[in-house]
Amino acid sequence: MAHITLVLPYALPLPEFAPDLVRALDAPSLAALLSRGAVVRPAAASPLPSALPHEAWLARTLGLSADGRPAFANAAMRGLGLDPDGSAWHLVTPGHIQVARSHLMMADPRQLRLNDDDSLALFDSARLLCEELGHALVYGDAETWFLRADGWSFDIASPDTVVGMDLTDFMPKHVDARPFRRLQNEVQMAWHGHPANAAREARRLPAVNAFWVWGAGGEQTPKHAMSTYAAPGWLAALGERKLASLDKLAGALTNDGLLVAANLAEAAIAADWSAWLQGMQQLESALFAPLLAAVKDGRVRELRLVLSSREGLLESSTTPMAQRKFWRRPTLDALKAA
Structure with a gap:
């Protein structure tokens, strides 16, 4: 059974836009992944950071x-x-x-x-x-x-x-x-x-x-194998596999690994929230739904989600056991938390 980490830059809405965006987002699989597991939100970045939260996370994780x-x-x-x-x-x-x-x-x-x-x-x-x-x-x-x-x-x-x-x-x-x-x-x-x-x-x-x-x-080499989708050149170069389309995402998650799906960045930076919602809906059908099914039937032992915005980071993990907690109503409220 695989242990998967999925990093989604700009998938965490900024607080001032979060209520409206979450209301418009139809992502039941993401809601189940976030609601039936543990969620951690680290401290906010400094006012003038040298890297965005997901970049700093990757630097630490990859060594x-x-x-x-x-x-x-x-x-x-x-x-x-x-x-x-x-x-x-x-x-x-x-x-x-x-x-x-x-x-x-x-x-x-x-x-x-x-x-x-x-x-x-x-x-x-x-x-x-x-x-x-x-x-x-x-x-x-x-x-x-x-x-x-x-x-x-x-x-x-x-x-x-x-x-x-x-x-x-x-x-x-x-x-x-x-x-x-x-x-x-x-x-x-x-x-x-x-x-x-x-x-x-x-x-x-x-x-x-x-x-x-x-x-x-310096001479460090990445500590973990990584796949990327829609990532800038420098980030894609850090990975072992560069995915060309969304239909390749689920296939990249059959073994242990780290995947960075960066297709939301341009829309979020431009504050094009209609395009951002479209990107999230693509991820819902091409990634969140297959991953939820893989967790539920035990093919994925643990799924870790790392969602970021310009200002913050949200880490969530779920397991097959956690997904059996049917009394936890699936919700996207974690995306709105300050």
Whole structure:
């Protein structure tokens, strides 16, 4: 019998939206999984965290942390078939920074729809600038690059943490960060008017006008095997199996394992709650219902759910014995708890 952990980033509604969203959500299988078992809600994150709750949870669980912060870069490099060569590396996420009324703000990187052709063209111009400063830049995939971290061990928050926030609060400000900030400015100037960006704008896509450096890591390797669905490149690289569609999810859960289904992220970040509800309904039919059946008939000995929002985390576990507690009425109230 399998022991399964399912991580669902952004499946936990923010408190101000939770009552209406839970009322609109038709998910009886999820309700049974949450109601007939144990639910734990850890303490809320700090006001300016370096990672979102599910990212911090994954870092702890996979053993990929340094000084209490996520350190995914080196493990992601190996997952993409690259050799860290005994050095520490940063993750590099190409991005689009826009000017709000009083501050700079980064858009959700998922909205870039960045393909390999555009990414490689921009990468090549940035690589030369990085090498001039003695920091190698390596290509992983269209949305995942790596910058050698020698001397640049910055504690910079993850891209999803800073999306929509004032970037000034998250930029490194100490004296040692000056060369890095200068590099950022030089890359921005090189990308301004770059043919790849001109072509993107002609296709009505956002220009790639900045990059975000984060997640510096050492030589740790993930402690657990992991499958992913709809995950950003860096996260998919940490897993052994990348699932292409929802109909593959249940098949990934026949043995012990950890699955991260990240299909709700873009809708939640954009506050597109109609799309979020559609995503949850897909998970209900493709994942929650088959999992509930597997728990009830004993094929899954223990199912652990890890649901998160930008602000919090909910952990739930259930077993075949717990699902026999018929007197516990299935409810989604756990999603509304403050």
